Amino acid sequence: MKDVTPPRLARALLSLVVPKHDRIFVLEDLDEEFAVLAAEGRSDRYLRRWYWGQVRSSMLPSLKRPRVPPLRRRTWSNIMHSVIHDVRYAFRTLFRQPAYALTVIGMLTLGIAGNTAIFSVFNGLFLRPLPFPEPGQLVNFDETAPRWDLEYVGMAYPDFDAWREHNESFQNMAVIDGTAFAVTLQGEAQRVTGAEVTHDLAAVLGIRPVLGRNISPEEDRPGGERVVMLGHGFWQREFGGEPDVLGNTLNLDGRPYTIIGVLPPEAVFIKDADLWVPLATDVTENPESWYMEGIGRLKPGVTIDAALEDLTRIHKNMIEDRPVNEITSPVVMPILDRFLGEYRLGTTAMLGAVGMVLLIACANIAGLTLARSIARSREMGIRLAMGAQRRRIAQQLMTESLVLAVAGALPGLALGYAATTAMMALMPDLLPSWITFDMDHRVVLFTLLLTMGAALVFALVPALHASNSNVRGVLQASSGRSTETALKRRSLSALVVGEIALALVLLIVTGLSVLDVRELLKVDPGFTAENVLTYRLRLPSERYGDDEQHIAFFAEHLEEIRSLPGVEAAGA
Amino acid sequence: MAKGDYLGEFEQMVLLALLRLEDKAYGVTIRREIQGRSDRRVAIGAVYATLERLERKGYVVSSISKPEPIPGGRSKKYFHPTDAGAEALRHSRQMMRRMAEGLALDSELEIS
Numbered sequence: 001m002k003d004v005t006p007p008r009l010a011r012a013l014l015s016l017v018v019p020k021h022d023r024i025f026v027l028e029d030l031d032e033e034f035a036v037l038a039a040e041g042r043s044d045r046y047l048r049r050w051y052w053g054q055v056r057s058s059m060l061p062s063l064k065r066p067r068v069p070p071l072r073r074r075t076w077s078n079i080m081h082s083v084i085h086d087v088r089y090a091f092r093t094l095f096r097q098p099a100y101a102l103t104v105i106g107m108l109t110l111g112i113a114g115n116t117a118i119f120s121v122f123n124g125l126f127l128r129p130l131p132f133p134e135p136g137q138l139v140n141f142d143e144t145a146p147r148w149d150l151e152y153v154g155m156a157y158p159d160f161d162a163w164r165e166h167n168e169s170f171q172n173m174a175v176i177d178g179t180a181f182a183v184t185l186q187g188e189a190q191r192v193t194g195a196e197v198t199h200d201l202a203a204v205l206g207i208r209p210v211l212g213r214n215i216s217p218e219e220d221r222p223g224g225e226r227v228v229m230l231g232h233g234f235w236q237r238e239f240g241g242e243p244d245v246l247g248n249t250l251n252l253d254g255r256p257y258t259i260i261g262v263l264p265p266e267a268v269f270i271k272d273a274d275l276w277v278p279l280a281t282d283v284t285e286n287p288e289s290w291y292m293e294g295i296g297r298l299k300p301g302v303t304i305d306a307a308l309e310d311l312t313r314i315h316k317n318m319i320e321d322r323p324v325n326e327i328t329s330p331v332v333m334p335i336l337d338r339f340l341g342e343y344r345l346g347t348t349a350m351l352g353a354v355g356m357v358l359l360i361a362c363a364n365i366a367g368l369t370l371a372r373s374i375a376r377s378r379e380m381g382i383r384l385a386m387g388a389q390r391r392r393i394a395q396q397l398m399t400e401s402l403v404l405a406v407a408g409a410l411p412g413l414a415l416g417y418a419a420t421t422a423m424m425a426l427m428p429d430l431l432p433s434w435i436t437f438d439m440d441h442r443v444v445l446f447t448l449l450l451t452m453g454a455a456l457v458f459a460l461v462p463a464l465h466a467s468n469s470n471v472r473g474v475l476q477a478s479s480g481r482s483t484e485t486a487l488k489r490r491s492l493s494a495l496v497v498g499e500i501a502l503a504l505v506l507l508i509v510t511g512l513s514v515l516d517v518r519e520l521l522k523v524d525p526g527f528t529a530e531n532v533l534t535y536r537l538r539l540p541s542e543r544y545g546d547d548e549q550h551i552a553f554f555a556e557h558l559e560e561i562r563s564l565p566g567v568e569a570a571g572a
Numbered sequence: 573m574a575k576g577d578y579l580g581e582f583e584q585m586v587l588l589a590l591l592r593l594e595d596k597a598y599g600v601t602i603r604r605e606i607q608g609r610s611d612r613r614v615a616i617g618a619v620y621a622t623l624e625r626l627e628r629k630g631y632v633v634s635s636i637s638k639p640e641p642i643p644g645g646r647s648k649k650y651f652h653p654t655d656a657g658a659e660a661l662r663h664s665r666q667m668m669r670r671m672a673e674g675l676a677l678d679s680e681l682e683i684s
Binding site: 014017018022024025026028029030032033053054055056057058059060061062064065066070077078081 | 598599600603604613615616617618620621622624627628633635646647648649
């Protein structure tokens with residue numbers, strides 16, 4: 001083949017007039033067409049004239065062009081392209097350094113798992129609203145007696161009766177007494193938790209029976225009809241959810257009760273009770289017994305303080321007829337505080353602790369990433385020298401961090417969920433059974449924010465460094481120390497110092513709480529608790545009606561127990 | 573649309589070429605498309621100058637391809653019209669059509 005290269009002078013001329021940012025494309029486009037024409041067998045003369053013609057007519061338009069390239073428009077497609085590119089690049093570089101990637105992912109997984117687990121608990125306890133209409137109106141009320149050294153003494157029925165009668169703050173008030181029944185089902189006796197409730201409890205909670213009806217005021221009187229409402233779980237378990245249970249009788253402590261209704265699932269909130277029976281008491285019975293718990297629904301707009309003032313007025317007005325009310329006084333509090341208040345401090349402290357663990361993990365990762373970016377500073381220097389925008393490099397580093405964060409968050413979420421389940425399995429009796437710790441949108445959102453936050457925290461320092469690199473410094477310093485790397489080393493030291501500080505705080509806090517627990521364990525109960533077993537027996541009042549029969553039963557029972565091998569002593 | 577957004581004749585031709593070539597629009601194909609259809613000599617420098625003007629106005633975006641996977645393979649600069657570019661083109665063409673409306677221009681030209 002003959003000489004098929006474009007005329008050199010013409011090409012040089014063109015390259016002189018076309019702005020730098022487009023030069024290569026213009027020249028190579030023209031080369032391509034030139035080669036096509038040559039391949040078509042055009043004469044040298046034709047080819048040269050064609051090329052010179054192109055150059056000549058390109059001169060003026062090219063000379064008129066601005067010398068700086070147009071700004072890249074931030075169109076969606078451009079952004080998406082760069083994001084996809086960055087994600088791909090991130091995967092490539094991370095796969096090239098699997099040790100770094102795996103270390104970071106592992107640390108993040110642990111950090112995020114801890115946070116997700118504790119947050120699930122916090123969410124289940126305090127953030128998820130109670131499953132009742134207007135849960136904010138529900139309050140717990142009780143009596144307190146500082147003079148007896150008791151924070152809560154329980155409700156006495158005469159006080160409740162007066163409060164219910166005369167208050168101006170509540171829509172409804174109810175009291176409950178938790179109890180247990182010996183239930184005979186298919187010839188087999190079972191111990192079932194239940195609650196004796198006043199008839200208005202369903203109205204207070206705003207629940208409707210899924211089947212049948214609520215307890216009526218007539219049934220809630222001494223000598224009233226014996227009726228029972230079944231808890232939803234109990235109904236499913238023992239009756240297979242059959243609707244024809246209504247009207248059947250259930251044997252509780254040897255007495256027949258007519259089944260009048262089935263409670264909705266959320267009613268387990270009350271004492272985990274599987275059965276509700278009427279309290280059926282009045283002011284004349286046990287006026288000096290404080291044993292019940294109160295649940296009330298405030299009128300819209302009434303504050304807890306106003307309700308307390310209202311009840312205190314009624315309570316103290318009774319002193320003349322009921323002198324003990326001098327000692328006792330009402331307390332009112334949000335329902336969750338009463339049932340879960342003791343967990344709040346613990347879970348909040350745990351949340352703080354796991355947060356700090358994640359922060360330490362982030363500091364660790366930031367240190368690793370920074371060390372890595374020192375190793376990569378040559379790459380960054382070259383990219384900057386070739387005209388990469390600093391913003392793009394920072395974006396690239398952020399993307400790498402985000403990819404790592406997401407890779408750590410997914411297993412973290414799963415591990416956190418498993419940890420929550422395991423934790424709950426370890427302490428089944430500690431929490432009321434109506435509390436669930438399912439993953440909900442709050443937990444996922446929390447983890448998502450946490451991931452973003454973590455990525456931001458551990459990527460910020462390296463990203464800032466990379467985008468502030470000075471090209472010449474980096475390229476010259478590829479072999480050894482320079483001010484550039486010295487600066488990075490200083491940040492690295494700062495990170496390590498911060499990390500140690502955080503770890504120290506965590507250590508101190510953990511140490512203190514361990515001490516607390518030890519103190520608790522050391523409290524001497526006043527007796528030797530080793531090798532002592534306790535249990536409860538409930539005698540059906542039908543067969544063991546009076547005290548004589550009770551005493552006779554236990555005397556015989558204890559004899560039998562004492563005669564067992566391995567029993568040193570027994571008492572009741 | 574502002575007055576300054578009116579597209580010149582060559583700008584319209586370049587945008588039309590981009591629409592025709594879809595995702596195969598780079599210097600060579602654009603130049604050939606216009607030259608082939610308009611039957612006039614088109615300089616590569618003029619094509620690039622116009623494309624850059626359109627890009628600055630936001631009517632065109634460019635992207636640089638990866639090098640072709642052959643020895644000595646090169647990167648190409650591809651151009652795509654934006655929605656704003658398509659809208660500006662439509663606007664300019666409508667204006668020309670409205671100017672010509674009712675005139676027996678086309679048929680006269682055909683006769684001559």
